[in-house]
Amino acid sequence: MNNQNRIYYIVGGTIAVGLLLAFLVFAFSGGLDSPVTKLPSRVDSSSSTISHHVVIEKKIDSLSQHNVTPTKYTTLKSEISSGLNAGMYPNSIKTNLDNRLADAYSKAVIAKINNELSKNPINQNEVEIYLTHLNTIGLANNEVLNFRRILKEYNYWTVSVPSKVETFVKKSFANYNSDQYLSLKNELEGSSNISPIILSHPAVKSSRKSSLARLQKYYNDYVQYQMAMSGFD
Numbered sequence: 345m346n347n348q349n350r351i352y353y354i355v356g357g358t359i360a361v362g363l364l365l366a367f368l369v370f371a372f373s374g375g376l377d378s379p380v381t382k383l384p385s386r387v388d389s390s391s392s393t394i395s396h397h398v399v400i401e402k403k404i405d406s407l408s409q410h411n412v413t414p415t416k417y418t419t420l421k422s423e424i425s426s427g428l429n430a431g432m433y434p435n436s437i438k439t440n441l442d443n444r445l446a447d448a449y450s451k452a453v454i455a456k457i458n459n460e461l462s463k464n465p466i467n468q469n470e471v472e473i474y475l476t477h478l479n480t481i482g483l484a485n486n487e488v489l490n491f492r493r494i495l496k497e498y499n500y501w502t503v504s505v506p507s508k509v510e511t512f513v514k515k516s517f518a519n520y521n522s523d524q525y526l527s528l529k530n531e532l533e534g535s536s537n538i539s540p541i542i543l544s545h546p547a548v549k550s551s552r553k554s555s556l557a558r559l560q561k562y563y564n565d566y567v568q569y570q571m572a573m574s575g576f577d
Contacts, residue, residue, distance in 0.1 A: 396432045400424060400441055407448045409456035414477040417449050450483050457491055464546040466498060497542045502551045505531070509555040513562040517569045525563060532556040 400423055407416065424445065428438040453474050460471050475491055478484050509528060515521075532552055535543055542548050 396427055397437060397441075400427065401444065404441070404445050404448050407452045409452055409459055412449065412452035412456055414473070417445070417477070417481070420445055446481075446483055450478065450485075453478060454487055461491070461494060461541065461545075465502075466495070466545075466547070468495060468498075471495065494539060494541060497539055498545065498548065501538070501542065501548045506551055506555050509559050513558055517566050520566050525559070528559055529556070529563075532559065 400420065403420055403423075421442070424438055424441045427433055427441075428435060457471055457474055460467055471491070472495075475484075475488055478488050505528075509532075512524060512528060532555055538548075
């Protein structure tokens with residue numbers, strides 16, 4: 345082999361090796377289909393964060409008087425905290441979600457209670473559950489305090505007053521007290537000290553009417569008794 349042919353072989357071999365190396369670099373850099381799984385990009389991570397955020401917002405916005413419960417509030421509160429702990433969003437977004445949940449939950453609960461207060465009779469146990477929960481999570485406000493006053497009035501007119509009338513009319517005529525009679529009668533006929541929602545509530549209207557009728561019957565029977573005792577019957 346002469347020197348010229350040897351040079352050709354050396355040059356050809358160098359070119360072949362160079363092409364092989366170029367091919368390998370191209371293949372492993374992703375130029376060809378590769379079974380190697382790509383790591384998620386920053387865009388994918390951002391998209392996942394936005395999706396998680398939006399999902400929670402939609403759950404919060406779906407709260408209404410028809411589906412709200414203390415359990416749903418607790419579950420959503422937990423989901424918000426879990427998202428932060430998992431690095432799905434920063435603390436500023438968690439704070440916004442917490443505030444959004446508090447506002448939506450309060451509005452849904454207040455609407456539910458207003459609806460319950462219009463029912464006859466009022467489901468006081470259920471109303472109390474929601475009022476207590478609002479107080480427990482720090483969302484009690486003047487409206488919540490007003491609900492408690494309304495329930496107190498409701499109990500007064502549907503339980504306390506009828507009980508006072510019942511006690512009075514069971515007394516013997518010999519123990520009749522005119523001052524007590526007039527006090528009960530004036531209270532049952534008056535309305536200046538009753539809140540509008542209670543004054544118009546069917547259960548309260550019925551209770552006042554029946555209590556006044558029982559009181560009036562007792563008084564009429566007492567008058568007849570007095571006339572009989574005086575010899576004018």
